[in-house]
Amino acid sequence: MQRYVAQRLLLLIPVLFVISVVVFSLMHLIPGDPAQVILGFENTDPAQLAAVRRDLGLDRPVYVQYGRWLGRVLSGNLGTSVRTGRPIGALILEALPFTLELAIYAVVLAILIAVPVGTLAGTTSSRLADGTMQTLTLLGLSLPAFWVGAMFILLFSVHLRWFPVLTFPALLDAPLANLRGFFLPALTLAVPNAAAIARMVRASLVSVRREEYVKVARAKGLSESLVVRRHMLKNALIPVVTLIGIVAGYLLGGSIVVEQVFAIPGVGRMGLQAIVQRDYPVLQAVVLIVTALFVLVNLLVDLIYVFLDPRIRYA
Amino acid sequence: MSSSIQESDTPDPKRAPELAVIRPRSLTRIALRSPKAVVGMIVLLLVAGVAVLAPLLATYPATEMHAIDRFAPPGTTYLLGTDFFGRDLFSRILYGYRTSLLVAVLSVAFALVIGSVFGVVAGYTGGAVDSAVMRTMDILFAFPVLLLAITVVVILGAGLFTTVLAIGIVYVPIFARTARGPTLVVREHAYVEAAKAIGLRSFRIIRRHILPNVSTPIFVQATINLATAILFESALSFLGLGTQPPYPSLGLMVSEGRNYLELSPWPAVFPGLAIVLAVLGFNLVGDALQEILDPRLRQTWSAA
Numbered sequence: 001m002q003r004y005v006a007q008r009l010l011l012l013i014p015v016l017f018v019i020s021v022v023v024f025s026l027m028h029l030i031p032g033d034p035a036q037v038i039l040g041f042e043n044t045d046p047a048q049l050a051a052v053r054r055d056l057g058l059d060r061p062v063y064v065q066y067g068r069w070l071g072r073v074l075s076g077n078l079g080t081s082v083r084t085g086r087p088i089g090a091l092i093l094e095a096l097p098f099t100l101e102l103a104i105y106a107v108v109l110a111i112l113i114a115v116p117v118g119t120l121a122g123t124t125s126s127r128l129a130d131g132t133m134q135t136l137t138l139l140g141l142s143l144p145a146f147w148v149g150a151m152f153i154l155l156f157s158v159h160l161r162w163f164p165v166l167t168f169p170a171l172l173d174a175p176l177a178n179l180r181g182f183f184l185p186a187l188t189l190a191v192p193n194a195a196a197i198a199r200m201v202r203a204s205l206v207s208v209r210r211e212e213y214v215k216v217a218r219a220k221g222l223s224e225s226l227v228v229r230r231h232m233l234k235n236a237l238i239p240v241v242t243l244i245g246i247v248a249g250y251l252l253g254g255s256i257v258v259e260q261v262f263a264i265p266g267v268g269r270m271g272l273q274a275i276v277q278r279d280y281p282v283l284q285a286v287v288l289i290v291t292a293l294f295v296l297v298n299l300l301v302d303l304i305y306v307f308l309d310p311r312i313r314y315a
Numbered sequence: 316m317s318s319s320i321q322e323s324d325t326p327d328p329k330r331a332p333e334l335a336v337i338r339p340r341s342l343t344r345i346a347l348r349s350p351k352a353v354v355g356m357i358v359l360l361l362v363a364g365v366a367v368l369a370p371l372l373a374t375y376p377a378t379e380m381h382a383i384d385r386f387a388p389p390g391t392t393y394l395l396g397t398d399f400f401g402r403d404l405f406s407r408i409l410y411g412y413r414t415s416l417l418v419a420v421l422s423v424a425f426a427l428v429i430g431s432v433f434g435v436v437a438g439y440t441g442g443a444v445d446s447a448v449m450r451t452m453d454i455l456f457a458f459p460v461l462l463l464a465i466t467v468v469v470i471l472g473a474g475l476f477t478t479v480l481a482i483g484i485v486y487v488p489i490f491a492r493t494a495r496g497p498t499l500v501v502r503e504h505a506y507v508e509a510a511k512a513i514g515l516r517s518f519r520i521i522r523r524h525i526l527p528n529v530s531t532p533i534f535v536q537a538t539i540n541l542a543t544a545i546l547f548e549s550a551l552s553f554l555g556l557g558t559q560p561p562y563p564s565l566g567l568m569v570s571e572g573r574n575y576l577e578l579s580p581w582p583a584v585f586p587g588l589a590i591v592l593a594v595l596g597f598n599l600v601g602d603a604l605q606e607i608l609d610p611r612l613r614q615t616w617s618a619a
Contacts, residue, residue: 017453029470135351138602142594144546146553146566147587150573154580252459257550261573271462272554275469283469287462294459 006304009297010144015295020073024066030280036065043107050113074224078285085275090141095290098168101264102258103251105179113194117235118201122167122209122236123228126250135204140195147262150226168264185262189254193247200243211235230235241305252290252297328605329347331463342501342531345598345607355599363591366412373406377563395561398568398582399575403436408487408589411565412587414558425483430478430490431533432448435525438498439517449495452488460485478557486540493536493538497529542597549590 035052053059057068062162074078078088121133154272168181209232217231218224258269263269271286273279326561346352352613360533374394381387381401389396437448455463467481501507501524510520549566551557558564572583 014450015454015457022458026466026470031470031472040443062406118532134602138598139591139595142542142546142551142591142598144566144569144590144594146550146573146588147569147583150569151587154415154576154583155572244508250459254461256461256465257554260554267324271465275465275556287466290462291458295457311594 002133003304011215012295012299016292017166019288019291019295021066023284023291024069026284026287027280028062041291046100050168073288078288079281081279081282083279083282088282091270091282091286092289095265095267095270097170098264099252099255099268101178101182102185102189102255102264102266105177105182106189106251106255107247108245109186110194110197111244113190114197117194118198118299119205119228119233121198122202123232130202133198137195137198140191140198143191145188145192146257146261148191149185149258151239152184152188153261185226185258185264188250188261189258191250193254196247199239201236205232207221238305238308241308242301244301255311319503330413334457342534342604342607346603349603349606350423350541350605351599351606355596355603356600357560358592358596359600362412362596363416365409366416369409369413373403373409375403377404377407377408377410378561386582388579389581395585396579396581398572404568404582404585407563408565408586410563410600411568411586411589413560413594414475414497414564415548415590418463418482418548419474419541420560421480422487422544423481423540426486426490426521426540427533429539433487433493433527434491434494434496435498435521435529436493437523438501439504439525445495448491452491461547463496464547464551465554465556468551473556473559475558475562478548478551481551482544485547486544490533490536493532494529498525499524501528531572531608535601535608538597538601538604542594542601545590545594545597 033049035049035056035058038058039052042295049060060068063124076089081091084091117133117137121130121137124130157164158200163184164181165187169177214227214231217227218292255266258264258274259266259269261274267286267290271290274282274286324458336593346356375381380395381403383401384393384397385398385401386397387393387401393403395408396403396404398407433448433452450610458466464481467484468477470478471477471512504524507520507524510524515523548557549557549564551571552564552566555570558567560567568586569583569590572586573579575581
């Protein structure tokens with residue numbers, strides 16, 4: 001197990017390296033001259049352009065630029081926003097809590113929905129119940145998040161007025177108001193992921209149904225709910241953990257759409273605004289941070305998986 | 316964006332004999348016995364039909380504005396009502412389907428061809444080539460899909476074919492993995508060994524022996540990815556990074572409509588429902604095909 005963990009951690013280095021190269025190249029692949037963008041398109045004074053290029057280090061060879069950029073990033077300096085002049089690190093720190101809370105909230109909601117639904121579908125003896133559940137989860141996978149969000153706003157905020165729109169107080173200042181404000185966005189993000197997890201829980205349960213230990217548990221005279229809980233779910237949920245990891249990563253991406261629908265000032269919305277405003281250093285930082293988070297979440301989930309499944313642990 | 320959730324692990328070549336070789340043609344025949352597949356196919360025929368026949372079925376030109384009929388409710392004049400500019404929603408949805416299906420089919424075709432070539436060549440050649448190709452695919456997988464697509468759009472500039480390319484690139488590793496698995500299994504079979512022994516060229520072996528075995532899983536994967544590609548295109552268009560006006564796009568329609576939910580919900584409701592219908596069609600067919608290929612997914616009631 002230690003060897004596996006070490007291997008996974010070592011693999012992280014090339015992956016992060018490639019990500020850094022891709023993110024760095026982003027600045028150079030985007031059409032247009034960054035110096036010109038910073039100066040504004042009206043200003044065409046060659047001397048000023050050259051000065052800005054020198055400030056940005058754009059007159060140096062590409063590998064020197066990369067080295068200097070990587071050095072700065074590793075020391076926590078993500079540069080400054082071209083539009084606001086503020087340090088990008090500070091901007092990200094302001095936005096990240098919104099995105100993380102949204103993603104975590106959504107994972108929790110997705111699991112709360114998916115595990116009961118998947119368990120019911122995977123253990124029921126009614127063909128109708130299983131079929132209904134299967135169709136519903138397939139429908140869940142077919143829903144565009146931005147539309148679900150808009151429909152939730154229409155139904156719960158505009159018509160029923162159950163939930164406030166566009167209010168996201170800080171979690172620590174007003175925990176209840178915060179959880180209420182984030183409920184609809186989190187649910188929007190949770191729906192397709194809940195459907196995916198529920199299908200996996202079901203498939204996993206169906207596959208352990210015929211295992212010897214389940215028969216033994218039944219033969220011992222254990223109640224059906226105890227058999228399901230202690231013997232089937234415990235084993236069936238192990239592979240589901242990997243899916244939850246993949247889902248958690250998708251939530252980071254999916255939150256771009258949901259943040260846009262609900263006007264949440266998170267990292268995704270920041271990235272989109274950066275595209276519109278041509279604030280490419282900000283975009284670069286957003287891509288870097290979100291991708292790094294995605295890689296780390298996946299690593300974490302893989303490690304948890306190994307820990308949960310003794311067959312891998314002792315292999 | 317739950318596209319690549321179904322990832323196929325590399326099968327153990329030593330357990331090869333269980334590999335179900337179902338050719339696409341017989342797959343279709345079996346699928347006709349599944350109600351899920353039949354319903355899905357009917358939905359898809361309907362969606363594809365109205366997309367193709369859009370110019371004949373549309374009651375108004377998709378971009379024609381009717382200033383006095385802004386936000387008209389659904390009715391006899393405007394089947395599904397009108398939007399902010401008084402444009403007929405029904406006609407716009409028909410043309411929106413054209414964009415959705417065009418982008419979905421082209422992007423999946425792109426990923427299918429490139430990804431399968433990578434996967435088959437990597438699996439058949441093995442060794443360093445295999446490692447190099449598959450590690451590259453792993454790194455592509457390391458990026459969150461929507462973010463990767465957005466990055467491609469930012470670099471190339473938004474437009475129909477950028478969208479195709481952005482979605483296609485994201486899907487390449489999925490098809491590479493799907494194609495590599497069965498290739499590894501078939502490679503070990505005696506008839507491939509025999510073909511090698513009599514000196515057949517690799518290209519011919521791949522065409523005659525490998526491709527027939529990988530085509531079914533790839534076909535199923537493509538069906539599922541068509542569903543997610545439609546969602547993907549609509550999400551990019553919703554964000555303003557996909558299909559650009561004046562091309563009608565369902566995602567863009569929802570994006571425009573959601574600003575006026577209190578005035579009239581229909582411009583946001585109907586295009587969204589249209590997306591759901593098309594995606595559900597592909598998902599129903601894909602799900603039924605997956606069950607046929609992997610019977611373990613089916614619940615059995617005999618024991619219950």
